[in-house]
Amino acid sequence: MDGLSAAANVIAVVELSANVIRHCVQYAQDIKHAKDDKARLSQEATRLHLALKNADDLLNGPQGARLKGSRALFVATRNSEAKLRRLDEVLVCGQSTKSGRNASLDAMKWPFQSKEVEALIHDLRRCTEAISSVLQVDQTAIILDIDRKTALDRLPVAEGASYDSRAEEHSPTCLQNTRVDLLRQIQEWAKDPNAKAIFWLNGMAGTGKSTISRTVAQSFVSSGCLGASFFFKRGEADRGSLAKFFTTLAAQLAEREPAIAPHIKAAIDVDPHIAGKAVREQFERLIMQPLENTPQDARRSVPLVVIVDALDECDRDEDVKLLINLFSCTKDLQFPKLRILVTSRPELPIRLGFHAVKGTYQDCILHEIPSGVIEHDISSFFDHELAKIKTEYNSSVSKDRHLPLDWPGEENVHRLVKMAVPLFIFATTVCRFLSDRRFGNPNKQLREILQLQRESQISQLSATYLPVLNRLIDGLENWQRDDLIERFRHIVGSIVVLGNPLSIPALGRLLNIQKETIEGQLDLLHSVLSIPPSEQSPVRMLHLSFRDFLVDPRKRAEHLLWVDEKHVHNQLAVHCLDVMNKCLETDICMLVQPGTDRASISSQEISSHIFPEVQYACLYWVYHIQQADMCVDSKGPVYKFLLQHFLHWLEVLSLVGRASESLTIIKDLQALEGSGMLVDFLQDAQRFILTNISTIDSVPLQIYSSVLAFTPKNSAVRNAFFQDHQIPKWISYAPEPEDNWDLCQQILEGHTDLVTSVAFSHDSTLVASASYDKTIRLWRIDDGTCIQELKDHTGPVLSVAFSHDSTLVASASYYEGIRLWCIDDGTCVQELKGHTGPVSSVAFSHDSTLVASASYDKTIRLWSIDDGTCIQELKGHTNGGHMGLVSSVAFSHDSTLVASASYDKTIRLWSIDDSACIQELKGHTDLVTSVAFSHDSTLVASASYDKTIRLWRIDDGTCIQELKGHTDGVLSVAFSHDSTLVASASYDKTIRLWCVDDGTCIQEVAGISSSQLQFDLKNSCLLTDAGAISIKSPVLSPEITTMHFTNCLSGIGISEDKCWITWQGKRLLWLPAPFRPTCSKVSGLSVIIGCNSGRVIIIRFVDLWLLN
DSSP states (O other): OOOHHHHHHHHHHHHHHHHHHHHHHHHHHHSSOOOOHHHHHHHHHHHHHHHHHHHHHTSTTTTTTHHTOOOHHHHHHHHHHHHHHHHHHHHHTTTOOOOOSSEEEEHHHHHOOOOHHHHHHHHHHHHHHHHHHHHHHHHHHHHHHHHHHHHOOOHHHOTTTTTSSSGGTTTTOTTTTHHHHHHHHHHHHHHOSSEEEEEEOOOOOOOOHHHHHHHHHHHHHHHHHHEEEEEEETSSGGGGSTTTTTHHHHHHHHHHOTTTTHHHHHHHOOOOOOSSOOOHIIIIIIHHHHHHHHHGGGGSSOOOOEEEOOGSSSSSHHHHHHHHHHHHHGGGOSSEEEEEEEEEEEOHHHHHHHHHHTSSSEEGGGGGHHHHHHHHHHHHHHHHHHHHHHHHTTTSSGGGGGOOTTTTTTHHHHHHHHTTTTTTTHHHHHHHHHOOOOOOOOOHHHHHHHHHOOHHHHHHHHHHHHHHHHHTTTTTOOHHHHHHHHHHHHHHHHHHOOOOOOOOHHHHHHHHHHHHHHHHTTTTTTTTOOOOOSSTBBBBEHHHHHHHHHHHHGGTTTTTTTTOHHHHHHHHHHHHHHHHHHOTTTTTTOOOOTTTGGSOOOOHHEEEEEEEHHHHHHHHHHHHHHHHHOOOOOTTTTHHHHHHHHHHHHHHHHHHOTTTTHHHHHHHHHHSOHHHHHHHHHHHHHHHHHHHHHHHHHOGGGGTTTTHHHHOTOOHHHHHHHHTTSSSSSSEEEEOOOOOOOSSSOOOOOOSSEEEEEOTTSSSSSEEETTSSSEEEEEETTOOEEEEEEEOSSSOOOEEOOOOTEEEEEOOOOOSSSEEEEEETEEEEEEEOOOSSSSEEEEEETSSEEEEEEEETTTEEETTTTTOOOEEEEOOOTTTTTTOOEEEEEOOOTSEEEEEEEEEEEEEEEETOOOOOOEEOOOSOEEEEEEOOOTSSSSEEETTTTTTEEEEEEEOOOOOOOOOOOOEEEEEEEEESSEEEEEEEETSSEEEEEEETTTTTTEEESSSSSSSOEEEESSSEEEEEEEEESSSSSSOOOOOOOOOOOOSSSEEEEEESSSEETTTTTEEEEEEGOOOOOOOEETTTTEEEOOOTTTTEEEEEEOOGGOO
């Protein structure tokens, strides 16, 4: 059915129904009898007319293309046309006399009996209902499609990453009859249902990997096999990391495979923030699960292919290895099967990544393909391109200037091929150079190239790029040459070292250089740079080897246009600071409303206020300072910028969706040598971001109100901006904040239920947490990022522990025993089963060869990490009037003993070698909750519900200290790494530090309810359920709980989650956790809040009407 004919058909039927209505009206006016019949028939015809008119309006609307393809609408309108046409003919005949239609009106006769009218009304009603039903169904489908598209549009996509992107538009593909065997090999691999999941095509720089990728992608599109493609590119933010990798693949899969789209949308609906989750979680929920859930009737028999080009240009080595590991998981997919083509240089991280997944891939090494095959392909390329150059040149000049018919000659082509092998980039650049008319006669340019001799790969790069660069300075006077060299280094040097490419206008504004000057400098560089015709598109390097050549220190004496990389970075750092100082300000996008959610602001609105060079400067100023090895101090421009614009800078990063990078940028700045006030400011800035990152990221303008208002009085950031009246004028009175930051350095949010256990990795870089929500999460300590969410447990997770080499995590579950997880990729490597009750505690031996588990079944089991076998079952604990469960287990640091604590009020020490119980430690008068060895393996500490901690000598089992002071049961106990301190946590909501030598309590931290304690390696802080606590500065740190009250939707109110003060139902002021109410009262423009700590605060507002 033709969509246009369907639309035309509706128009015709609309006109026909109008005719019928006119006839009915005329009959009603001119004939007195059968008034009721005429009225009813006219009314039904009008209803059908309106339904048809509605269809016509929809067809001409924004979703008309969808309706034009509706078979049901076509059938319904055809049926309506048939009924209306017969009715129209009868009504017209009734208006005619025997003498013809122009007779007097007295001759008119109503042509229907009442029974016939009933039948006609019934027919028209059915037609109306059919039209309306079709429109309702199709409109519903359209709405669902729009909803799906809206959800998928929320996936952040890496611009320019797909093979057919604008950025790759002019990139070459393989010529016909070149790379024939290799392309056939890839095609056969992709179609073979029994082939390996991954094809790794690797080769050194310039061997044509990306050209092959583009060629294969086009071929797979033609055959309907391409699922997605991602072309990595170093130096382009979105294409140089995994930040948008899986979201980009998911968006492409949804577009190319409609059956997968609903399942990707479902993943977004379940977690709208999936794009910010750990890479493994994105892979599972956006790629694997949607593919696994594809409906049977939509499953394809031919594998789906994903192409990942230039993996070596992904920035982080850990990400590269993780990605390869994730790719290997696709081997188990059946419908559809997934095939992943990976191209890269043979860099070490990639080789290690593939080594770890042996058996899941096949590979091909480009530079090891027989030289005869490569020579043939490069020769074919030269024959094709040189013939085209000759034809185009001869057609543009007079006959006396023509190149000879046999140009450039067989011998010259042979020399060029020898110079090129195995680098296709040489052949490509040479041909671009020869075809560029701005350089003059192709024959003269060819002679220059042939003068360069190939001795090694380094000299091959010289032969590739020197002809282009030499032409820039040939024939210039000394003063002209010096001026050009300086301009080249400033402009082209900046282009090749930028953190992310910029358009010519944006680059000009960043460098403070006229656009015309940049365009003139680039005119002769089309052979090595991609210079788009659009002013909005960025200038890019055609190949990374051009940058390598320009900045190679070994080339400094070889050519005059060598670029001093550090000097260029220094210049760019200065330019970035200049741009930010000039452009940054409060509420840069003029949002006005302080509670505006970043997600509600369109990208167009943001880009209209924050130009590309400003975004670039905010993201890369510290990168350039680092690369330039610049000195920063309290008297320099960096400190001055921070004092004036730190909050403005955070606002911009939030608006462009990069707030999470602020912490890394500040830490990079801290890593540079600094002094005095700058060091203090950066430390405070780090704490400022860590404490408020969630708010900064989601509601940018709260930086100036809530975040600043609740920052401690002695904060360097607060003092820098509070003094300048940065707090909004509509806050007339706010509670006094604390003088200093409290001891809680971070709050890690993500679990959806009670957290049962936490642990430091032994290299102090990660935290693991276990929860009743059935998951384990791994967090980076430095920035609080969740890097893995481990999700295979079917019940609450009760305990978690790191291996001492920080490579594995063990988790104990209420239902299904113990699981061992690989930290790098989050895979479950062992499942340990055998206990007949819930597992309460789990621990690794210090040599990372064994795992011990304690259970409600009154036993302890020892497991081999290598194969997951149970090598010992330790029995001896009894009911003792209680449940008898073993509550805690620990290894001695020499890995020879295991200690267990039980609800039978005892602690037992076991020999690992023979499973013998060598000591039974008695003395507690209530159940024992926790046990720990000192690091010198001479003492054991135990905690009990009897409100005490006991210290025991291992050699003879005597109790050397009974530590009293807690007023309720003790939950947890831990030794410092130097074995001089013991920490204890109690139900009395205190944490105490005790001296091992004399048993004195040297520090008490009140207000914290924690079941987990662990010292860091420096004995400088404790990790608890409530956060990291500094050891040497006692402070009250109240635990806050949240209660639920009804939100007030007019005037001032409290949000339902107690996180916001609202105005007219809109979010106004964010409340940090310590200030959230257990009770509250609103009176006019004042809010009184009662906190769990017993503190009462008052916040008063004025002039809120200005926000309307």
